[in-house]
Amino acid sequence: MLAFIARRLLLSIPTLFGVLVVVFLLLYVAPGDPVQEMVGERADPETIARLRKELRLDEPMLSQFTHYAGGVLRGDLGNSYITQRPIIRDIRERFPKTLLLAGSAMLLASILGITLGVLSARSPGGWFDRLGLGVAYLGISFPVYWVGLILILVFAVMLKWLPPSGYGGIKFLILPAFALGSRSIAFLARVTRSAMLDVLGGDFVRTARAKGLRERVVVVKHALRNALIPIITVLGLDFGYYLTGSILTETIFSWPGIGRYVVNAITRRDLPAIQGSVLFLSVVFVLVNLLTDLAYAKADPRVAYH
Amino acid sequence: MSIRRFFPLLVPALFACGGGSSGSSRTSVVDSRDEYDPRSLDPALSTDVPTGRAVAYVFDGLTRFTPDAAVVPGLARSWDLSADGLTYTFHLRTGVKFHDGRPFTASNVLHSFQRVLDPATKGGRGWPLYPVKGAEDYAGGKQKGLDAVVVRDDSTVLITLKEPLAIFPKLLAMPVASIVPDNVPKNFGEHPIGTGPWKFLEWRHDDYLKFAKNASYFDGPPKMDTLTARIFPERSTAAAEYEAGNIDILNVPEQESRTWEADESKKARLQSAPALRFWYVGINTTRGPLSDVRVRQALNYAVDVPTLLNRLLSGRGDLAAGVIPLTLAGADKSRKSYPHDLSKAKQLLSAAGHPTGVDLELWVSQTPPFPKVAETIQANLAEAGIRVKIVQRDASSMREASRKGNTDLVLKEWYADYPDAENFLFPLLHSVNKGVGGNISFYSNSEFDRIVTASHREQDDAKRAELYTQADQIAFNDAPMIFLFFYRDLYAVQPWIQGFKVPAVFNAQRWTDVTMSKK
Numbered sequence: 035m036l037a038f039i040a041r042r043l044l045l046s047i048p049t050l051f052g053v054l055v056v057v058f059l060l061l062y063v064a065p066g067d068p069v070q071e072m073v074g075e076r077a078d079p080e081t082i083a084r085l086r087k088e089l090r091l092d093e094p095m096l097s098q099f100t101h102y103a104g105g106v107l108r109g110d111l112g113n114s115y116i117t118q119r120p121i122i123r124d125i126r127e128r129f130p131k132t133l134l135l136a137g138s139a140m141l142l143a144s145i146l147g148i149t150l151g152v153l154s155a156r157s158p159g160g161w162f163d164r165l166g167l168g169v170a171y172l173g174i175s176f177p178v179y180w181v182g183l184i185l186i187l188v189f190a191v192m193l194k195w196l197p198p199s200g201y202g203g204i205k206f207l208i209l210p211a212f213a214l215g216s217r218s219i220a221f222l223a224r225v226t227r228s229a230m231l232d233v234l235g236g237d238f239v240r241t242a243r244a245k246g247l248r249e250r251v252v253v254v255k256h257a258l259r260n261a262l263i264p265i266i267t268v269l270g271l272d273f274g275y276y277l278t279g280s281i282l283t284e285t286i287f288s289w290p291g292i293g294r295y296v297v298n299a300i301t302r303r304d305l306p307a308i309q310g311s312v313l314f315l316s317v318v319f320v321l322v323n324l325l326t327d328l329a330y331a332k333a334d335p336r337v338a339y340h
Numbered sequence: 341m342s343i344r345r346f347f348p349l350l351v352p353a354l355f356a357c358g359g360g361s362s363g364s365s366r367t368s369v370v371d372s373r374d375e376y377d378p379r380s381l382d383p384a385l386s387t388d389v390p391t392g393r394a395v396a397y398v399f400d401g402l403t404r405f406t407p408d409a410a411v412v413p414g415l416a417r418s419w420d421l422s423a424d425g426l427t428y429t430f431h432l433r434t435g436v437k438f439h440d441g442r443p444f445t446a447s448n449v450l451h452s453f454q455r456v457l458d459p460a461t462k463g464g465r466g467w468p469l470y471p472v473k474g475a476e477d478y479a480g481g482k483q484k485g486l487d488a489v490v491v492r493d494d495s496t497v498l499i500t501l502k503e504p505l506a507i508f509p510k511l512l513a514m515p516v517a518s519i520v521p522d523n524v525p526k527n528f529g530e531h532p533i534g535t536g537p538w539k540f541l542e543w544r545h546d547d548y549l550k551f552a553k554n555a556s557y558f559d560g561p562p563k564m565d566t567l568t569a570r571i572f573p574e575r576s577t578a579a580a581e582y583e584a585g586n587i588d589i590l591n592v593p594e595q596e597s598r599t600w601e602a603d604e605s606k607k608a609r610l611q612s613a614p615a616l617r618f619w620y621v622g623i624n625t626t627r628g629p630l631s632d633v634r635v636r637q638a639l640n641y642a643v644d645v646p647t648l649l650n651r652l653l654s655g656r657g658d659l660a661a662g663v664i665p666l667t668l669a670g671a672d673k674s675r676k677s678y679p680h681d682l683s684k685a686k687q688l689l690s691a692a693g694h695p696t697g698v699d700l701e702l703w704v705s706q707t708p709p710f711p712k713v714a715e716t717i718q719a720n721l722a723e724a725g726i727r728v729k730i731v732q733r734d735a736s737s738m739r740e741a742s743r744k745g746n747t748d749l750v751l752k753e754w755y756a757d758y759p760d761a762e763n764f765l766f767p768l769l770h771s772v773n774k775g776v777g778g779n780i781s782f783y784s785n786s787e788f789d790r791i792v793t794a795s796h797r798e799q800d801d802a803k804r805a806e807l808y809t810q811a812d813q814i815a816f817n818d819a820p821m822i823f824l825f826f827y828r829d830l831y832a833v834q835p836w837i838q839g840f841k842v843p844a845v846f847n848a849q850r851w852t853d854v855t856m857s858k859k
Contacts, residue, residue, distance in 0.1 A: 066736035070743065070776070073464035074387035075755070076767050077776045080480055085464055116379050118462065118529065127545060183576065191583045198580040200570070201547050285573045290546035294573060298376055298546075303736050 046320040053316045068303040111310035121310035132291035136276035139215035147219040151226025173220025182213040182286040199288040210287040229261035262333040270326030278315045364836045368566040372578040372587040380529035383518035384456045384463040392515040396847035399518035399534035409759035409844035425504030432495045438521045439539045446497040450489045468511040473502040504797040510758040562852040590832040597654040613842040615829045616756030621822035622780040634692040636819035640678035641685035642724035657825035662812035663764040665826045670761035670808025685724040697725030702749040705735040742780040761808040781820035788814045
């Protein structure tokens with residue numbers, strides 16, 4: 035197992051280098067100019083030329099790249115062109131907030147989604163199953179900004195139970211976590227239902243029932259455990275996406291996370307901030323995928339890694 | 341990125357509910373106007389609006405703006421100008437202290453200006469100080485000292501300009517010209533120390549900034565204890581926060597203004613004021629058929645601005661007949677904007693040798709409501725036989741392309757940094773500012789240039805206004821842009837707030853006179 039983890043981590047290095055190169059090239063060829071964003075609406079050519087030189091933007095592409103990659107190898111993501119603050123500090127400040135939001139959304143989604151899925155699978159075609167199907171379709175179809183605004187309208191403006199937006203204690207977390215997780219709840223419910231239906235028809239379930247186990251034990255311990263693989267796949271994928279910036283949710287709820295940071299960096303052509311955060315988020319994605327793979331083995335001992 | 345375009349469906353429901361009470365249980369007054377995180381709180385880096393606002397709370401310049409666009413003394417008590425119009429003598433306030441207790445003296449003025457201009461600061465916004473003799477050379481590393489700024493004694497500083505510039509005191513009220521203490525630490529941008537009415541308390545990036553009253557502020561301390569500036573990337577969220585009573589003022593989103601104005605209880609809390617914001621389509625006067633004034637005039641006749649303004653911006657604007665906002669000296673209120681006249685447009689096109697019309701590209705950013713405005717302009721122009729292809733790009737790409745001269749038409753707006761007609765005439769249309777300076781029309785008219793240059797030297801306000809009017813008339817006739825409108829701000833102010841005035845310039849509301857009635 036340890037050898038597997040080590041190999042996976044080693045293999046991710048070329049991937050990350052590829053990310054570094056691709057992001058650099060994309061930004062190099064993309065239109066827009068960081069210096070013009072720095073100087074604002076009214077500027078003069080001398081200042082622009084001077085800043086370009088200071089930021090090494092007048093150098094050939096290869097020299098710019100080796101300079102940047104050299105910094106990354108030394109663990110230095112550089113300073114933002116715009117704010118002059120170290121990128122690594124900006125990420126350290128914002129990523130935990132995104133992690134909190136994504137984690138809460140996933141927690142909510144797993145609890146509600148899996149429960150709904152299991153209950154639906156218990157009596158396929160029953161009223162609960164059909165209701166669950168309807169709710170799931172709605173959850174998948176409604177875009178997150180719409181869900182977010184409706185949540186704000188109902189729970190913050192009309193009922194005044196929760197604050198409309200902002201970052202703070204748990205009451206600030208509930209609405210955005212729900213908005214972000216709504217799609218996963220629906221999706222997980224459907225995936226769990228079909229996986230459970232497959233498993234519930236299996237011989238070992240019949241055996242379990244035949245030896246007189248209580249239905250709850252049959253469903254949760256025997257059936258659900260065997261249905262976990264597709265559920266973990268969905269959880270892993272969604273979690274990866276949420277961590278890399280749930281931009282719309284963060285925007286609607288004024289949540290100070292990494293997604294808004296990346297978007298602001300792109301808008302202002304803040305090259306080191308874009309490169310640094312994309313690289314960091316790629317590492318996160320690699321790690322989440324690795325954890326998902328490890329979770330497969332935990333869920334199903336027949337899955338072994340060599 | 342923005343979701344605003346989807347919002348109208350929801351708006352009537354959202355604002356049908358919620359009511360106001362006349363007091364708040366909060367102790368901090370809360371602003372909601374910032375749409376993104378400030379770049380820094382260091383005046384030398386103030387190139388964006390949120391930074392400029394925050395800098396105005398913590399710092400003072402030698403002069404400052406009042407909300408209704410007057411320029412009044414700041415750290416300077418008064419100033420005199422030499423007969424040749426070149427040397428300003430600023431008489432400074434005495435007994436003023438920075439928030440860390442150090443006294444403010446004349447040498448801080450010199451050092452602050454040097455710091456802004458110093459290439460090592462990498463601020464990128466030295467131009468407000470470039471009128472000072474030798475400042476540009478100092479910024480370019482061609483000159484060691486800034487000897488045109490002379491500290492005569494602790495409370496007197498002399499500033500010599502390279503050429504007379506009547507509006508110089510207005511430039512000194514810009515955030516970048518704020519006075520900072522000597523030897524600022526490296527993290528000054530996050531821990532600013534000024535002389536201003538508010539002391540910096542806390543900055544949670546992308547979330548909020550917090551300030552505490554400076555009880556010993558020389559102009560009288562703010563009436564509230566703390567000020568919070570929350571950051572809302574989505575204005576509809578700010579509107580919900582306003583409804584919930586969590587913020588004190590709201591810049592009402594355009595598409596929601598009609599709903600608010602129709603609601604009797606909300607209408608009473610609205611404040612509308614003309615803003616120094618000009619919406620226009622920059623016409624590159626050097627490209628193909630656009631070099632012919634008749635084609636440019638035809639473009640102006642073809643666009644139905646009143647309908648556009650009414651439908652897409654809820655009527656929040658005043659028609660533009662020139663580039664000078666109507667509240668500024670020099671605006672000619674009797675001048676009529678180009679009427680919507682299709683036959684006149686077609687006639688001008690034929691006269692210019694384009695009876696079958698012309699093909700153009702119109703660049704526009706992705707920020708609502710600009711794309712919709714562009715589509716309307718496209719439809720208007722099509723009726724006159726002008727075939728327009730819309731090129732939608734992010735603001736950065738668009739700025740770069742238009743400054744390089746690679747665009748035919750660009751839809752954009754221009755904000756004033758200081759309340760003076762010069763802030764529109766000079767950067768937008770003077771030939772020295774072609775490209776990055778702001779003149780994306782690449783307009784060049786020697787008579788226009790001559791009058792604007794003369795206005796710089798004219799110390800008499802009335803005569804200068806007369807020159808502005810003349811220059812504006814020339815530009816209006818030459819049509820280097822499609823003159824659209826001057827934007828009107830619409831703010832909602834909570835019933836428990838007293839003393840708030842909509843500022844004409846973004847950094848002109850410092851919240852010092854604002855009070856809150858308690859629940």
